[in-house]
Amino acid sequence: MIPANPRVLARAALCLALATASxxxxxxxxxPLSDRPARKLDPLRPELMxxxxxPCLLPAAQNASVREQxxxxxxxxxxxxxxxxxxxxxxxxxxxxxxxxDLAWNRDIEIHLDxxxxxxxxxxxxxxxxxxxxxxxxxxxxxxxxxxLAADPDQPAGTRGYASASTGFSGLRDALDLETGKxxxxxxxxxxxxxxxxxxxxxxxxxxxxSARLDYGLLLATSSFFDPKHVxxxxxxxRPDREQEIRRxxxxxxxxxxxxxxxxxxxxxxxxxxxxxPDAQQSMATLLLAGPGRADLTNEFGLDMTVPGxxxxxxxxxxxMRTGAEGxxxxxxxxxxxxVRSLSVINWxxxxxxxxxxxxxxxxxxxxxxxxxxxxxxxxxxPAGFAGDFDLINRAMVLDTRSIGAIGLQADSFVGIMLVxxxxxxxxxxxxxxxxLRLAYEATAIRKLLYDTPLDSVKKPALDAAALERGRRLFFxxxxxxIINQQILVDLPRAYRGSELAPPLLAPIDEMQPLxxxxxxxxxxxxxxxxLSTMKPIPAEGLAIPRCTDCHFSHxxxxxxxxxGLRQGEGPGGFTSIFDEFGxxxxxxxxxxxxxxxxxxxxxxxxxxxxxxxxxxxxxxxDGDGRAQGDERDxxxxxxxxxxxxxxxxxxRRKLADKNVRMPITRITALHSRxxxxxxxxxxxxxxxxxxxxxxxxxxxxxxxxxxxxxxxLQPSDERPRSFVLGQGQGAFTFDTGLPGNRNLGHEFxxxxxxxxxxxxxxxxxxx
Numbered sequence: 141m142i143p144a145n146p147r148v149l150a151r152a153a154l155c156l157a158l159a160t161a162s163x164x165x166x167x168x169x170x171x172p173l174s175d176r177p178a179r180k181l182d183p184l185r186p187e188l189m190x191x192x193x194x195p196c197l198l199p200a201a202q203n204a205s206v207r208e209q210x211x212x213x214x215x216x217x218x219x220x221x222x223x224x225x226x227x228x229x230x231x232x233x234x235x236x237x238x239x240x241x242d243l244a245w246n247r248d249i250e251i252h253l254d255x256x257x258x259x260x261x262x263x264x265x266x267x268x269x270x271x272x273x274x275x276x277x278x279x280x281x282x283x284x285x286x287x288x289l290a291a292d293p294d295q296p297a298g299t300r301g302y303a304s305a306s307t308g309f310s311g312l313r314d315a316l317d318l319e320t321g322k323x324x325x326x327x328x329x330x331x332x333x334x335x336x337x338x339x340x341x342x343x344x345x346x347x348x349x350x351s352a353r354l355d356y357g358l359l360l361a362t363s364s365f366f367d368p369k370h371v372x373x374x375x376x377x378x379r380p381d382r383e384q385e386i387r388r389x390x391x392x393x394x395x396x397x398x399x400x401x402x403x404x405x406x407x408x409x410x411x412x413x414x415x416x417x418p419d420a421q422q423s424m425a426t427l428l429l430a431g432p433g434r435a436d437l438t439n440e441f442g443l444d445m446t447v448p449g450x451x452x453x454x455x456x457x458x459x460x461m462r463t464g465a466e467g468x469x470x471x472x473x474x475x476x477x478x479x480v481r482s483l484s485v486i487n488w489x490x491x492x493x494x495x496x497x498x499x500x501x502x503x504x505x506x507x508x509x510x511x512x513x514x515x516x517x518x519x520x521x522x523p524a525g526f527a528g529d530f531d532l533i534n535r536a537m538v539l540d541t542r543s544i545g546a547i548g549l550q551a552d553s554f555v556g557i558m559l560v561x562x563x564x565x566x567x568x569x570x571x572x573x574x575x576x577l578r579l580a581y582e583a584t585a586i587r588k589l590l591y592d593t594p595l596d597s598v599k600k601p602a603l604d605a606a607a608l609e610r611g612r613r614l615f616f617x618x619x620x621x622x623i624i625n626q627q628i629l630v631d632l633p634r635a636y637r638g639s640e641l642a643p644p645l646l647a648p649i650d651e652m653q654p655l656x657x658x659x660x661x662x663x664x665x666x667x668x669x670x671x672l673s674t675m676k677p678i679p680a681e682g683l684a685i686p687r688c689t690d691c692h693f694s695h696x697x698x699x700x701x702x703x704x705g706l707r708q709g710e711g712p713g714g715f716t717s718i719f720d721e722f723g724x725x726x727x728x729x730x731x732x733x734x735x736x737x738x739x740x741x742x743x744x745x746x747x748x749x750x751x752x753x754x755x756x757x758x759x760x761x762x763d764g765d766g767r768a769q770g771d772e773r774d775x776x777x778x779x780x781x782x783x784x785x786x787x788x789x790x791x792x793r794r795k796l797a798d799k800n801v802r803m804p805i806t807r808i809t810a811l812h813s814r815x816x817x818x819x820x821x822x823x824x825x826x827x828x829x830x831x832x833x834x835x836x837x838x839x840x841x842x843x844x845x846x847x848x849x850x851x852x853x854l855q856p857s858d859e860r861p862r863s864f865v866l867g868q869g870q871g872a873f874t875f876d877t878g879l880p881g882n883r884n885l886g887h888e889f890x891x892x893x894x895x896x897x898x899x900x901x902x903x904x905x906x907x908x
Contacts, residue, residue, distance in 0.1 A: 189573065189576065190225065191218055191219035191222060191225060191229075192216050192217075192218050192555055192580055193216060193217040193218070193229055193318070194216050194217075194579060194580035194581070195212070195214070195216075195217065195231075195302065195303035195304075195318075196209065196213075196579070196580075196582065197579070197580075198302050198303065200301075200302035201302045201303070204301070204302060206585045206588045206589055206592070207294070207585075207589055208301060208302075209585035210347070210585040210586045210588070210589040211294065211301075211313070211330065211332065211347070212301045212302065212303055212304050212313060212330075213330055213331065213583070213585065213586055214231055214233050214234065214303060214304050214313050214315060214328040214330055214551070215231065215232060215233040215328065215551035215553045215555075215556065215581060216231075216232060216551075216553050216555050216556075216580050216581060217229040217230060217231050217232070217315075217318060218230065218232050218451055218553070218554075218555075220235065220375070221375075221389065222389075222451060222453075222454040223388055223389060223454075229318055230315075230324075230326065231303075231304075231315035231324075231326055231328055232451040232452075232551055232552045232553045233315070233326075233328030233329065233330075233550070233551030233552065233553065234313075234314070234315035234324065234326025234327050234328035235315075235326050235451070235552070236328075236447075236450070236451065236551065236552035237326075237327060237328060237329060238325060238326045238327050238328075239326065239374075239376055240374065240447050240448070240449045240450070240552070241360075241363045241364075241365060241443050241447050242363055242364035242365070242370075243280065243327070243359065243360070243362050243363055244279040244280055244362035244363075245279050245280050245281055245325075245327050246278065246279045246280075246281055246282070246325075247279050248275075248276065248277050248278065248279060249274060249275070249276040249279055249280070249283075249362050250274070250275055251272060251273070251274040251361060251362070251424070251428075252272075252273050252274075253270050253271060253272045253273070253421060253424065253425050253428070254271050255269045255270075255271055256269060256270045256271075256421050256422060256425040257269050257422075258270055258422065258425055258426055258429065260426070260429070260786070260879060260880045260881055261769060261770075261786055261880040261881070263769075267879055267880055268429070268876070268879055270425035270428060270429060272425070272428050274286075274358075274870050275870070276870060279362070280359065280362060281307065281308075281309070283869070283870075283871075284309060285868045285869060285871070286355075286358070286867070286868065286869050286870050286871035287354070287355050287358055287359050287871060288351070288353030288354040288355050288432050288433075288867060288871065289309040289310070289312070289354065290309065290310040290311075290336050290337060290338050290345045290351060290353070290354075291308065291309065291310065291338075291345050292306050292307070292308050292309055292310050292345070293310060293336070293344070293345040293346065293347065294306070295308075296308055297309075298323075300316065300321070300323070301313075303315065303316055303318075304316055304328070305323045307327060310332045310333070310336040310345055310347070310351075311329060311330050311331065311332035311333025311334065311335075311336055311351070312327055312328070312329060312330075312333060313327070313328050313330060314326070314327055314328075315327075315328055328551060329550055329551070331477075331586055332347055333351065333354065333356075334350075334351050334354060334356070334435060334474050335347070335348060335349070335350065335351065335474070335477040336348070336349060336351060337349035337350050337351045337352050337353070337837055338353065338837075339598055339599055339834075339837050340836060340837055340839075341599045341600060341601050341836070341837075342599045344599070346593075346597070346598055346837075347589060347590075347593070348476065348477045348478040348589075348590050348593055348834075349476060349477075349478070349598070349834055349837050349838075350433070350473070350474040350475060350476050350477075350834075350837065350838050351433070351474055352432065352433040352473075352474065352837065352838060352839060352840070353432050353433065353866075353867070354432060354433065354474075355430075355431060355432045355867055355871055355873065356430065356434070356435060357426075357427035357428055357429070357430035357431070357434070357436070358427070358428060358871060360427050360443060361424045361427045361428055363443060363447075364408070365408050365420070365443065365446060365447055366408075366420045366421070366423060366424040367408055367420070368407065368408050368409035368412075368420050368421075369407055369408070369409070370407060370408045371405050371406070371407055372386060372405075372406045372407070372408070372411060372448055374386070374389060374448065374449040380404065380405040380406070381406065382399075382404070382406075383397070383398040383399045383406050386398055386406055386411075386448050386449070389448065389449045389453070390448045390449060390450065390453055391453045391456075392415075396414060396415075397414060398410060398411055398414045400413065400414065408420060411448060412446070415446075417446050423446075429879070431845070431866055431867070431873040431875055432866045432867050432871075432873060433473055433474060433839075433840060433845050433866070434471065434472065434473055434474070434844070434845055435472050435473070435474055436471055436472055436881070445458075445459060450552055451552045451553065451554060452552050452553060452554040452557055453554075454554050455554035455557055455558060457561075458554065458557065471784055471786060471843060471844030471845070471846075471881040471882065472843060472844070473838075473840070473841075473842070473843055473844060473845040475830045475831060475838070476831055476833050476834045476837075476838060477590055478590060478593055478595060478598075478833050478834060479595060479751035479831060479833040497534070498530075498534070499533075499534050499537035499538065499541070499563065500514055500515065500518075500520075500533050500534070500537055502563060503518070503537070503563060503574075503578075506562060506563075506569065506571060506574045507571045507572075507574050507575050508571040509571075515533070517575070517578075518536070518537070518540065518578075518582075518584065519584035519587075519588065520533055520536045520537075521588075525674065525676070525745070526672065526674045526745070528674075529672050529673050529674040530673045531672045531673045532672060532673075532674075536587060537563075539583065539586075539587050539590075540582065540583040540584070540587060541559075541560055541563050553581065555577055555580050555581050556581040558577055559574075559577040559578055559580075559581055562574055562577065595751075595833060595834070598834050598837065600836070600906065600907055601836070601906060603903050603906060603907055604903055607899060607900045607903040608900075608903040608904050608907055609904075610900040610903075610904075611900035611901040611902065611903045611904030611905070612904045614663070614890075614893075614897055614900060614901050614904070615662070615663040615664055615667075615752075615901060615904055615905075616662065616663075616664045616687065616690075617662065617687075618662060618663075618890075618893070618897070619660050619661070619662055619727055619728075620661060620662055620663050620889035620890045620893075621660075621661060621888060621889040621890070621892075622658040622659060622660055622661065622779055623649075623658065623659055623661055623666075623758070623779055623780065623781065624655070624656070624657075624658060624659075624758075624762040624763075624778055624779035624780050625648050625649050625650055625653050625654065625655055625656070625657040625658065625659050625779075626646060626647075626648065626649070626655050626758065626759055626762060626780075627646075627647055627648070627649050627756055627757060627758060627759075628644050628645070628646060628647075628757040628758065628759055628825075628826040629643055629644060629645040629646075629647050629757070630643045630644050630757060631643060632645075633645075633647075633808075633811055633812070634812075635810070635811070635812055635813050635814050636808070636814060639814070641806055641808075641817065642806075644805055644825075644826075645805065645806050645807070645808055646759065646805050646806070646807040646808070646820065646822065647807070647808050647809075647811055648809065648811065649693060649756075650693035650694065650717075651693070651694050651715065651809065651810050651811045651812070652693065652694050652715070652716070652717040652719075652720075655764075655807070655809070656764075656778075658779040659693075659726075660726060660727050661889070662687075662690065663889065663890070663901075664687070664690050664752075665690050665754075666754060666756050666829045667752045667753050667754065667829055667832055668690055668691060668752065668753075668754045669746045669751065669752065669753075669754075672744055672745050672746075673744065674744065674745040675742040675743065675744060675745070676742065676743065676744075676745045677741055677742055677743075678736065678737055678740060678741065678742065678743045683743060683746060688718070688736055689718055689719065689724060689726075691754070692718050693717070693718060693719075694715045694716065694717055694718060694811070694812065695715065695716055695717070695718040695721050696715055696812065715810075715812055715813065722735060751831050751832065751833045751908075752831070752832040752833070752908060753829055753830065753831040753832060753833075754829060755828050755829060756828065756829045757826050757827070757828040757829075758780065758781055758826060758827060758828070758829070759780070759822055759824065759825075759826045760772075760775060760780065760783075760785035760787075760822075760823065760824065760825070760826060760827065761775065761780075761785075761822040761823040761824065762775040762776075762778045762779055762780025762781075762782075763775050763777075763778035763780070764778075764820075764822070765823075766802055766821055766822065766823050767823050768785035768787075768822075768823035768824070769785060769786055769801070769823065769880070770880070771785070771823070772784055772785055772883060772885045772886060773885060776885060776886050776888070780886075781827065781886045781887055782857075782885045782886025782887070782888070783827060783842050783843060783844070783883075783885060783886035783887060784842075784844050784846065784880075784881055784882065784883040784884075784885065784886075785823070785827075786880050786881040787801070787824075787825055801823065801824075802821045802822065802823055802824075803821065803822060803823075803824040803825065804819060804820075804821055805819075805820060805821070805822050805824065806818070806819055806820075807819075807820045827843050830843070832905065832908050833908055834908070835850070835905050835906070835908050836850070836905075836906045836908075840864075840866070840875070841853050842884065842886070842887060844881060844882060844883075845875070846875065846877050846882050846883065846884035847860055847861075847884050848861055848864045848875075850902055850905060850906070851898075851902065853887065854890055854891055854893070854898045854901070854902070855891060856888055856891045857884060857885045857886065857888060860877070860884050861877070861884075862876075862877050862878065862884075863875060863876050863877060863878075
């Protein structure tokens with residue numbers, strides 16, 4: 141519950157922010173991080189911090205459990221009008237979605253689209269027409285099944301916490317008024333909107349499961365900013381805002397005319413026309429083409445820069461951090477968030493690597509702390525035996541910055557955006573300001589909740605134990621197909637540290653073979669447990685993954701004879717193929733642990749629990765022809781995964797001469813020693829292998845959700861359903877695999893197996 145005198149606390153917090161901001165100590169500039177080119181941004185201005193209150197600093201928050209803190213992570217309270225110091229404090233998350241974007245939480249919904257043409261891939265050709273009629277009394281909350289909302293697993297609607305009240309639906313919290321402690325009706329989105337799903341086995345909502353039923357596009361389509369006649373009223377005081385007020389609050393040039401008909405009101409149609417934003421109906425229609433379980437970056441999928449009055453506009457570089465209004469259909473299904481300890485790359489887009497940057501060291505430096513002090517403040521706790529594990533520490537930091545960044549964007553909070561900027565870029569700031577940013581917007585409780593959720597708490601269906609064990613052996617032992625010898629590295633390999641190379645890199649999986657070679661793979665090759673940097677003795681009973689060659693394709697000879705060059709095979713930098721070195725078959729042989737223990741006493745500790753993912757990142761452009769859009773069959777034939785490669789950039793593809801988005805990338809031929817490099821163009825980007833934890837609750841499958849069941853995934857592409865229905869009632873949505881971004885090609889591994897083998901494999905997959 142809210143303490144007795146929140147006004148005093150709020151004022152104290154503002155004073156604390158002012159004092160924090162006045163701290164002028166400045167650490168030495170940190171070197172640019174190696175995971176992405178350093179961007180030259182304006183130095184942070186300490187005077188930006190006043191007007192910020194973090195509800196996690198309330199006494200009641202300190203007494204809350206980790207789970208309670210995690211579900212109430214709705215972000216900061218800030219001045220309603222950042223240009224007017226002392227204006228009322230509002231929760232920017234709830235204020236953005238409920239007042240500025242104006243989603244229809246409780247008002248009647250009328251959406252009527254007739255034959256609206258949509259060019260999904262922006263190649264100048266109409267791909268489909270959208271006709272949709274939705275009439276819903278009472279709005280979103282009165283029709284939860286239409287929008288695929290999951291029930292709050294802890295609290296009935298109206299239950300108050302320390303900063304928010306339950307709406308009855310997971311991931312949607314009603315921000316409380318800090319003075320009265322009463323609900324405000326400002327509904328904010330938390331992580332759990334997309335990352336809490338219903339277990340299909342028992343119907344239980346579990347935080348961390350993918351929200352496979354959530355129709356996020358339909359949710360956003362209820363915004364008033366798709367109604368051309370809607371009049372802009374930022375304060376919702378019943379009086380239309382003058383254009384100078386809108387320009388000031390949205391950081392628009394004074395010369396920009398918004399009130400085109402000079403009637404003293406600015407409508408959505410006028411605003412969009414003045415800013416040259418896409419047509420409102422076409423934007424809404426594109427949102428409605430995503431369907432449940434998808435988080436596609438279509439035009440305005442996060443609304444973001446299209447909505448006037450953003451709180452994060454007080455951050456001068458907000459337009460470099462937030463989603464723009466251009467871009468193409470980017471199919472992306474929501475993965476599970478459970479079992480995150482073992483992921484070497486946390487986020488779905490593979491843009492946050494964990495091995496190359498020392499995020500803890502960066503945070504410690506910028507807060508003038510020791511590493512141990514920083515770990516304590518960040519709440520990073522490692523399992524027994526993993527003390528000092530670099531990968532695990534970085535994974536924790538990545539999850540924090542990713543969560544903060546995502547919420548900072550979704551919650552319209554400049555504080556979250558600023559912190560990500562400090563930790564991800566060479567952005568100097570006073571140490572106490574950096575600490576204040578993190579304390580105002582932290583993800584420690586979210587991380588702990590995910591880490592501490594036992595995977596066996598997700599109920600599994602009744603399974604045939606004998607078939608499950610046969611399926612496990614198939615997963616590890618049976619060749620499933622071939623892939624092209626190419627991977628994308630978002631971490632800089634150790635051999636290239638100190639060089640001028642910067643990820644991403646196009647690299648071989650097996651450096652003993654050319655990039656064009658095809659590699660026979662088993663399921664475990666791409667979906668194996670990630671190793672950590674903690675070294676442990678090789679156990680007598682062997683490693684959790686029995687075949688060394690599932691992870692190791694090349695091998696550095698050891699010992700006296702190796703120094704003399706007396707070894708079988710030849711390879712770059714003194715490496716040989718492990719297959720040649722020990723006379724192993726590339727398709728059938730198992731490298732025995734006894735053989736490895738002749739020379740190796742230690743091995744990186746395999747991630748626990750085993751979550752069956754290696755997070756391999758594979759390029760779409762497998763055949764190297766510089767084309768990926770609509771070229772999936774060629775790439776599949778060339779040995780790639782072949783899934784739909786349509787993706788989004790903040791560009792209009794119609795302005796590109798060849799209608800193909802190409803990106804420069806450095807190709808390397810050697811992984812463990814420096815070899816030749818070459819600048820090439822690929823029709824990127826890439827897709828990573830997803831975690832298989834709670835796979836049964838993650839349908840539909842593939843990164844674009846184009847395959848409805850696991851059974852269908854084990855069928856050749858041509859035999860998979862061409863369309864299927866998702867959602868319920870007026871939210872019923874027909875997924876058309878013939879549309880760009882929706883194609884169900886690729887991942888034909890195991891499709892040639894017998895019916896019995898497929899049944900056994902499915903039993904194993906359903907057990908994960």
